[in-house]
Structures are given as structure tokens and as C-alpha cells.
Amino acid sequence: MSDREPDTRRLAARSLAAGDATGWFEKLYAEAAAGTAEVPWDVPAPSRHLAAWAQARGLDGHGRRALVVGCGLGRDAEFLAGLGFAVTAFDISGTAVRTARQRHPGSAVTYVVADLLDPPAAWRGGFGLVLESNNVQALPADVRARAIANVGPLVAPGGTLLVLAAAATGSAEGPPWPLSRAEIDAFGGEGPGGAALETVSVERIADGGETLVARWRAEFRAAG
Numbered sequence: 001m002s003d004r005e006p007d008t009r010r011l012a013a014r015s016l017a018a019g020d021a022t023g024w025f026e027k028l029y030a031e032a033a034a035g036t037a038e039v040p041w042d043v044p045a046p047s048r049h050l051a052a053w054a055q056a057r058g059l060d061g062h063g064r065r066a067l068v069v070g071c072g073l074g075r076d077a078e079f080l081a082g083l084g085f086a087v088t089a090f091d092i093s094g095t096a097v098r099t100a101r102q103r104h105p106g107s108a109v110t111y112v113v114a115d116l117l118d119p120p121a122a123w124r125g126g127f128g129l130v131l132e133s134n135n136v137q138a139l140p141a142d143v144r145a146r147a148i149a150n151v152g153p154l155v156a157p158g159g160t161l162l163v164l165a166a167a168a169t170g171s172a173e174g175p176p177w178p179l180s181r182a183e184i185d186a187f188g189g190e191g192p193g194g195a196a197l198e199t200v201s202v203e204r205i206a207d208g209g210e211t212l213v214a215r216w217r218a219e220f221r222a223a224g
Helices: 007-017 023-034 048-057 075-082 094-103 141-154 181-186
Strands: 065-069 086-091 110-113 127-133 155-169 198-206 212-221
Touching (some): 007 023, 023 094, 048 075, 048 155, 048 212, 065 075, 075 127, 086 094, 127 141, 141 155, 141 181, 155 198, 181 198, 181 212
Parallel strands (some): 065 086, 065 127, 127 155
Antiparallel strands (some): 155 212, 198 212
16 A cells, blocks of 8 residues: 555645645646546445435436536536436535546536535526535535535425535545544434425445445425
């Protein structure tokens, strides 16, 4: 194994030291595009926890809209599009969005640049499925609550929010910085129209690996 510091940790540390909580995402994708860094979640398959959840529910997206928060290079967005959803997928990194479009020519997914800390007002209450997968865990504590509060209101009445996140790591260094149960519960604090989302399930899943030892998979539903 290489002793080189992970690119995510190196770039996040520099960004946070400069008082910028999110700038490191663009730096990571830009360096990766130049061949000087690696994006650790750049894998061809969708999240297996998303795929298992969808299979267990026989998920059918036809006639429904989905939003993928922090879509990165598009693996989960393309998976949901394959299930029939009309998918909007956003990332704060312009390089990530451009790369996703290039990797998936002819894709039905609408890839856009947007910021979870200030999402477009037109998106409120607009999506039958909102997927927040492993993004808030990459934010420091001082902006995390704001990010969490911005997710639930994007769900349409009767819609579903699925949250996937690190629950525990073998190191205090990050990113990722694992989410507490209280932070997971906070995703249900507000849905469309300001009403709380119903907690359908919160699972803590053993996940193995060198550092990541557990994950959250939480499902919330908006009244409709």
C-alpha cells in the first residue's frame, strides 16, 4: 500500500485552512482530469447500498423525478435513470459535471452545477426521490447542519429521501467525517411545506474495508 496521503485529505486540508469548506471538490476533480490525483469514489458501479435498496423495493421510476445530490461522475444518477426516473443530478464542481456529461454521451440525465448550501429555490418540493449519498460526510461541522437542512425540502409531497453516509471510521482524520445518529435523524426535520418527514427506516450496515467499518442507510418519506 502507498504511504502517500490521500488526495481527498490533502486537498480538503488546504481548502479548510483557507476557510473554504467546499472548494476542494473542484480541485480534486480538476487534478484528476489532469492525471495528478485520484477520485476514490470513481468506480463504474452504482453504490451497492443504493442498488440493494432499489432491488428490495422493486423501484420503478417511470413517471417520477429524481434528484441526485453531489452526483460526482454520475454513477448513481445513471443507475436511477436506468430505472425510469427523470433524473436531475448536480455537483458543486464544474469539472465533475463536465466529466459526467462526457462519460455518458446521450444520457437522459440532466447534469447541472449547483451548491447544496444554496440550492435553487425552484427545486423545492420538486422530486419524488432525492438521493443524498456520501456528500454531507465530506463537509466540516460548521456547515454540515445547513447542508442537512437543505435536503429534505427538495422532496415532493409523497416522495422519498434516501440518505447514505459513513457511520464510523477507523480514523478521526477525514474526509469522510462520519455522521452521528442525531445528524441522520436531522434529515427528517423538514420536508416540503415545512412539515417533518416520516422516518421509514434507519439502518446501520457493517461495510468492511480498511477504514470504513459501518454505514448509515436511512429512508424518509414526505406526507403527500
